[in-house]
Amino acid sequence: MEEIINKVANSALEVFDLEDYYPKGIRTQIDISQWLLEGFLLREKDFREALKNHDWTQYQDHYVAINCSTDAIVPAWASILVAIQLAPFAKKIINGNIEDIDAALYEELLPKIDYTAYENKSVIIKGCSKKPVPTRAYILAAHYLQPFARSIMYGEACSAVPLYKAPKKA
DSSP states (O other): OOOOOOHHHHSOOEEEOGGGGOOOSOEEEEEGGGGSBTTTBOOHHHHHHHHHHSOGGGGTTOEEEEEOOSSOOOOHHHHHHHHHHHTTTOSEEEESOHHHHHHHHHHHHGGGSOGGGGTTOEEEEEOOOSSOOOHHHHHHHHHHHTTTOSEEEEEOGGGOEEEEEOOOOO
16 A cells, blocks of 8 residues: 655645734724613713713723614714723724734734745645634735745645735746
8 A cells, every 4th residue: 555645745835824813812802882871872961971881891801892883873982982981901992893803913913924935836825724714814824925925825735725826036
């Protein structure tokens, strides 16, 4: 019987796994509608009072997304006021949802990576992940890898989708 050779393991492919860079920490979403009358009407005095009485310490070291889940028209200052209350406790505050937090975190960390290890190599941006890696992070990874990589693929080595091939140098 012939020996089975794992061609994927023996290939020169470099795997770029965004999970390796996934920032640890609790992600929390705060819905402003909880402080609106019937979830839709902002009464400034009541809103400010609710924020004053809220326990902000529960967000210590959290990544926090501020949003409004209803169709209420909320003035910009309302989200800013919530962010000011959160500032002493939260690691990061964004306007949006949980996926937006992860996208914002990747937008901060991906530009800081040294991509020279991928110089003139075939790279696979690993597609399957156990952590919630947003599509924006994959797009950014490809953007930062492109100037270095000979080729970029997405997925797994056994079923990668080709995305980019550098032009041949004269």
